[in-house]
Amino acid sequence: MTQHHVLEGDSIDFRYGDHSVLTGVYIKCETGKVTGLLGRNGTGKSTLFNILFGTASPGGGSVRWNSKYVRSAFRKNGLVSYMPQFPSIPGHLSFKKLLKLFGYDDDQVEEVLSYHLVKKHFTTRISNLSTGERKLLEALLLLHSRSHFVLLDEPFSFLSPLQVEQLLPVVRSQARTKGILLTDHRYQQVIDSSDTVLLLKNGSVHPIQGIDGLKSLGYIR
Numbered sequence: 001m002t003q004h005h006v007l008e009g010d011s012i013d014f015r016y017g018d019h020s021v022l023t024g025v026y027i028k029c030e031t032g033k034v035t036g037l038l039g040r041n042g043t044g045k046s047t048l049f050n051i052l053f054g055t056a057s058p059g060g061g062s063v064r065w066n067s068k069y070v071r072s073a074f075r076k077n078g079l080v081s082y083m084p085q086f087p088s089i090p091g092h093l094s095f096k097k098l099l100k101l102f103g104y105d106d107d108q109v110e111e112v113l114s115y116h117l118v119k120k121h122f123t124t125r126i127s128n129l130s131t132g133e134r135k136l137l138e139a140l141l142l143l144h145s146r147s148h149f150v151l152l153d154e155p156f157s158f159l160s161p162l163q164v165e166q167l168l169p170v171v172r173s174q175a176r177t178k179g180i181l182l183t184d185h186r187y188q189q190v191i192d193s194s195d196t197v198l199l200l201k202n203g204s205v206h207p208i209q210g211i212d213g214l215k216s217l218g219y220i221r
């Protein structure tokens with residue numbers, strides 16, 4: 001049986017100069033679950049992801065893995081993978097070379113090769129793909145990593161409706177063994193794919209129950 005893991009951000013404060021972005025935020029991500037984070041533009045979702053990943057330091061509060069303080073989560077092998085908002089995989093590589101670079105074993109390579117897009121573009125230079133194709137390949141790459149946690153910043157943006165339909169079941173199936181935290185402006189897809197939905201508003205995180213919850217907090221009309 002797979003061990004249960006929990007990644008938490010607790011009492012997180014973050015500011016850029018005079019601009020307070022996050023105040024006393026608590027967020028939890030656990031293996032076996034998808035946590036969806038919603039929020040309007042500029043509310044601090046990417047900032048929070050960077051703090052959990054360890055590439056930004058909060059002014060206050062802490063990040064914990066299984067109740068133990070963790071300073072730079074990205075430095076811990078196999079702990080957390082992070083897909084930033086904009087495609088970040090190096091353009092001069094092929095997906096095949098990328099898998100080798102990431103140390104994927106034969107089983108992982110076989111898993112990702114089951115996707116039509118991966119098979120079709122296995123040896124294509126990443127720079128020769130469309131933004132949507134790059135984004136989908138990157139999401140598939142991270143979702144099949146051996147990390148306990150996967151953070152996906154806007155995985156559905158740039159994707160066509162069909163690509164979104166392809167990605168959703170992968171998110172769900174990979175959450176059987178991983179903890180997935182995702183944020184996206186396609187709120188219906190976030191609601192559909194998440195076990196827990198949170199809204200970041202005015203620097204704080206609020207638990208949300210479906211569309212009505214989003215309406216009552218003014219995220220949608």
Ligand SMILES: Nc1ncnc2c1ncn2[C@@H]1O[C@H](COP(=O)(O)OP(=O)(O)OP(=O)(O)O)[C@@H](O)[C@H]1O
Pocket residue numbers: 016021039040041042043044045046047048085
């Ligand atoms: N380097 C920076 N210097 C100053 N302010 C910044 C910097 N980066 C981001 N901000 C501000 O911090 C706030 C949070 O930004 P962040 O990118 O985390 O928001 P977001 O919720 O991810 O937005 P979006 O949905 O548009 O991607 C915004 O108001 C933004 O203007």
